[in-house]
Amino acid sequence: MDTMGTLRRTHYAMQALEASPGERLVVAGSVAKSRDLGGLVFADLRDNTGILQLAFGGDTAPDIFEKAASLRSEDVVMAEGLLRLRESPNDELPTGRLELFVSDLRILSRAETPPFEVRDEVPVGEDLRLRYRYLDLRREGLHETIRLRSQITRAVRDYYLDHDFVDIETPVLIKSTPEGARDYLVPSRVQPGRFYALPQSPQLYKQILMLSGFDKYFQIARCFRDEDLRADRQPEFTQIDMEMAFVDEGDVRAANEAMVCEVFEKVLGVKLSAPFPCMPHSEAMARFGSDKPDTRFGLELCDVSGIVGDCGFGVFSGAVQAGGSVRLINAKGLAEQLSRKEIDRLTETAKTYGAKGLAYLRLAEGGESSSYEKFLSDAEKAALRAAAGAEAGDVLLLVADGDATVFAALGAVRLAIAKKQGLIPEGVYNFLWVTDFPLFERDEESGRFVAVHHPFTMPKEEDIPLLESDPGACRAKAYDMVVNGVELGGGSIRINDPALQAQMFRLLGFTEERAQQNFGFLMEAYRYGAPPHGGMAFGLDRMVALMARRESIRDVIAFPKVQNAGEPMSGCPDLVDEGQLDELHIRSTAPATEADAEG
């Protein structure tokens, strides 16, 4: 193996485009591919920027040529030579008209045959990619995505800094507040039996920073939630977190809308149409069955409770009389596409979300069929069809249940149809604000009210009288930024009145002691003068995934975790020494080794 000696890189692969033929270049990187033609050897050198072909043969010194012939994929090399035009250019490659005719080749590190080919074209299972993440990261697609992420975070920082926000780091070891998601806990060595939590977000600290006179804060913050993973959820993830003082809802929205527009323009060259439309939460639910509606296609919901509330079909009338509703989607002109089998599949989707079934009316060319019409009177049938705007070729899909179930089921059915039938246009960013969220929702298990957003969220002024009389009808100064069915971020105006905050805690069922114990320091801080303030937080990983057009946020995180919350490359979480546990004053309740597990 060779050393670099005094040789240093003069150009990255893509910088060859700015150099002239005849110029002397030194490049460095990995061998992406070598092609030995006998008297000629070509090697594709891959570096952080791209590919440049190295050429050997003809006048190449015999020792260099021999080295070139020995090159294998992923060997790390440094090459010096003259840039020249190729005899036969390759239009597929940005540098395809150029090659480096190598006079000095240093093989700096030999590579074993990798467990998979380091090329985007070759499909590889995700478990292998994560086990050998360093190889996966060499592949162009992922490599470029990670670089794109860096461009995005830079644009985000630039925006906030340019608008007088202060970048402030908040602690990672914090007090656990057992509301919301499960906390990751960290045992204290110095204070036996006590624990830190890792932050689920910098929420409390950023509010306190507003009381500290910073006025405008932002941070790109790592957050932790000990909950099960999804394609769009990791146990540790990154938030773009911000807060502003002396503002109301519209100010926060305007500031962050401008941020998103600037980032899209700078990074992707995409000009978003602003301002983003605002849609009240109730409208989003009624029309799309979701608080993060994908507005790129129709298939909106239609409430037919009024028509079937008294009908003879118990499934319908029962749901309405129990306080729920009957709603439908008209799959316009999809009667041929939505076969019985396809409807059965959609029924399964609906059932996943708690619906008892999916009633349908199929107006196909070959004849009508329906699971429910036989239970309705002619007048009811006609009224229902009219309400749905049903015509030949349509399919009506109905769910009858409590509102939450109806929305969840039909919202999912709506998405499933659109995906399957290709109704979702590509390359469109439909941004909107969902506003006027309810302040509280009923917890199914306990029956008590819990905060939809968090307990510091300011109610709408006009709804404050409802706090005591009808909490369920009370709306919050909370807003989500939604794009293409993805919740990109959300936030709220915070309560800055200690009395109102105390009332909130009481309504949420906190005892005085518990509120004091968990949030005493926060309530105390608010007693010393608190400006009106609010903010929001974005899921950076989701934003990058959206901009990089990736399905999973694992594809935009350098070292993501998998479904069991482990990290396959390093193998964490892992067992630790008994000694470490002793120092931390925690007894090991889980078996320390597999041998112990057997015994």
Place this chain on the structure above:
RNA sequence: GGCCCGGUAGUUCAGUUGGUUAGAACGCUAGCCUGUCACGCUAGAGGCCGUGGGUUCAAGUCCCAUCCGGGUCGCCA
């Protein structure tokens, strides 16, 4: 915790109603080749069919359990 899908050469996959010696492509190794770029040609190596039980004359194939990966519901203030 529930449900669904998957696990077969290094990789991606195929493998019939259970039936002789488990295949392909790419990769890898060796040889040949002076303009390749998915180089080409020739030859070759490479398999505990995730693991453990069971059914059977016979299991990659059927059954049970378990491990691993993915999706999803619950969960995610």
